[in-house]
Amino acid sequence: MKKRRLGRTGLVVSEICMGTMTFGSSCDEPEAFRILDRAYDAGIDFYDTAEIYPVPPQKSWVHRTEEIFGKWLKTKPRDGVLIATKVAGPGHGWFSPPIREGKTSLDKYHIRRAIEGSLTRMGIETIDLYQTHWPDPDMPYDETLEALTELKEEGKIRYAGCSNETSFGLMKSLWTSDKYNLTRYESIQNNFSILNRRFEDELAQVCRKEEVSLLPYSPLAGGVLTGKYNVEVPPEGSRFIRYTKEGERQKKMANRFLNDATLASTAELLVIAERAGISATALAVAWSKQHDFVASTIIGANTVAQLEESLKATNLILSDDVLNEINVLSKKIQYPMG
Numbered sequence: 263m264k265k266r267r268l269g270r271t272g273l274v275v276s277e278i279c280m281g282t283m284t285f286g287s288s289c290d291e292p293e294a295f296r297i298l299d300r301a302y303d304a305g306i307d308f309y310d311t312a313e314i315y316p317v318p319p320q321k322s323w324v325h326r327t328e329e330i331f332g333k334w335l336k337t338k339p340r341d342g343v344l345i346a347t348k349v350a351g352p353g354h355g356w357f358s359p360p361i362r363e364g365k366t367s368l369d370k371y372h373i374r375r376a377i378e379g380s381l382t383r384m385g386i387e388t389i390d391l392y393q394t395h396w397p398d399p400d401m402p403y404d405e406t407l408e409a410l411t412e413l414k415e416e417g418k419i420r421y422a423g424c425s426n427e428t429s430f431g432l433m434k435s436l437w438t439s440d441k442y443n444l445t446r447y448e449s450i451q452n453n454f455s456i457l458n459r460r461f462e463d464e465l466a467q468v469c470r471k472e473e474v475s476l477l478p479y480s481p482l483a484g485g486v487l488t489g490k491y492n493v494e495v496p497p498e499g500s501r502f503i504r505y506t507k508e509g510e511r512q513k514k515m516a517n518r519f520l521n522d523a524t525l526a527s528t529a530e531l532l533v534i535a536e537r538a539g540i541s542a543t544a545l546a547v548a549w550s551k552q553h554d555f556v557a558s559t560i561i562g563a564n565t566v567a568q569l570e571e572s573l574k575a576t577n578l579i580l581s582d583d584v585l586n587e588i589n590v591l592s593k594k595i596q597y598p599m600g
Contacts, residue, residue: 263305263576268557269448269475271421273390275308275344277551278576279477281562282309286326287316288501289564291333296566298334302343304573308558310451310477311384312348312395313376314359318505318512321360325383332384345384346391346477348425348451349376351398357511368398370409377418392419393451396426403435407444414445423449423477429464436472447474449557454478456487456531456549457524458599459592466555475557481550482543482561483599484519488571489532489542492525523598527591534587540578547575549588 263276280301285294298309315327328347335343350359350366358364366372380389392413394406410422424435424447432450439446450469454461454476461476469476482488484501496503502520505512528542535545550559563569580588 263307266475266557268391269421269423270446270473271448273344273421273448275558276306277556277558278306278547278572279308279310279346279558279560280306281479281560282311282327282331283315283317283562284564285311285316285330286323287318287320289316291330293565294330295334297563297569298331300566300569300573302338304576307342308344308346310346310479310560312350312393313380314348314350314361314395318508319357319360324360325379328380328383332386335384335386340386344390345386346393346423347380347384347389348393348395349373349380351394351396354396368394368401368406368409370405370412373406373409373413377413381418388417389419391421391423391449393423393425393449394427397424397428397431399431403438404442404444407435407438407442407446411445421445421448423447423451425451427452429468432465432468432474433472436474449475449477451477451479451560453480454550454556455481455483456546456588456592457483457519457527458597460597466553469555476553476555477558477560478550478556479560480562481547481559482572483524483528483546486519486524486528487531487542487546489528491520492528492532518599521598523595527595527598530591530595531588534584534591538580538584541571541574543571544574544578545580545584547572548578548580549585551575552580552585 265274267274311327311331351368352366353359359366413419422445435447502516505516532542535542561572
């Protein structure tokens with residue numbers, strides 16, 4: 263497993279990161295342990311979780327993912343595992359976070375409450391990368407970054423990152439760090455895949471110029487890029503089939519990921535992958551890794567078999583011809599996820 267430096271930090275991470283967001287909901291604890299063991303054996307040393315996991319966010323199982331991960335972590339040497347987790351920001355009306363009675367914010371109080379809970383659940387003293395899960399645009403960046411700076415000085419975190427941030431938000435945070443000599447965001451975790459290339463419009467340039475690393479999540483576009491929805495009868499237990507029958511938030515997400523444009527794009531990508539002699543899953547994960555602003559691509563799995571498919575991208579480098587074919591397709595069907 264190749265390694266890359268994360269931002270300007272001392273963290274050198276595997277170019278594939280193991281995501282855990284389904285552990286405790288659609289993936290039970292025994293299977294989660296098997297997935298984590300296989301990832302570790304494959305050379306993955308970077309693991310991403312969050313206080314609000316598993317998904318979809320529900321009060322009945324919130325925090326369960328960190329608890330499962332913490333149990334597994336006791337079976338491995340702590341120094342051999344790099345841990346990233348997140349503090350939940352406000353839901354912005356999109357949904358009510360099922361923690362702290364939905365009154366979440368990125369102020370000092372909530373950041374303190376969040377990290378103490380995460381450290382306890384995982385049974386550790388320090389988090390290697392502590393990320394804001396999504397922005398709190400009405401909260402001054404200096405308060406959020408002051409809290410993260412204090413945590414770093416206390417040894418509770420090593421570095422800070424953000425997630426689901428905008429170009430303005432990332433630059434504003436970096437400016438605030440420079441002005442007030444506060445810890446900076448070394449990484450940004452945003453949605454990025456062949457079906458959602460919006461990160462390349464502006465944020466990629468910010469990352470290059472400011473030496474901030476992208477940790478792309480959903481490189482398979484929630485499983486759409488595997489091709490499993492490009493069939494007459496999609497699998498009943500799959501995420502977006504379930505989401506179409508659940509709450510309003512889940513329905514909107516399903517419609518974004520699963521629509522005529524994403525299915526048409528995926529159909530053509532399946533042909534590109536077949537010509538290249540690789541699976542669509544390997545193609546999508548390899549494509550994500552093959553960007554200069556990416557430090558580590560976050561993959562997820564509900565089963566070991568799903569993980570094995572993503573691991574086929576470990577040493578895979580796509581040819582210029584394949585990359586060109588993907589670029590032509592992206593221009594033909596622009597922004598399929600909107």
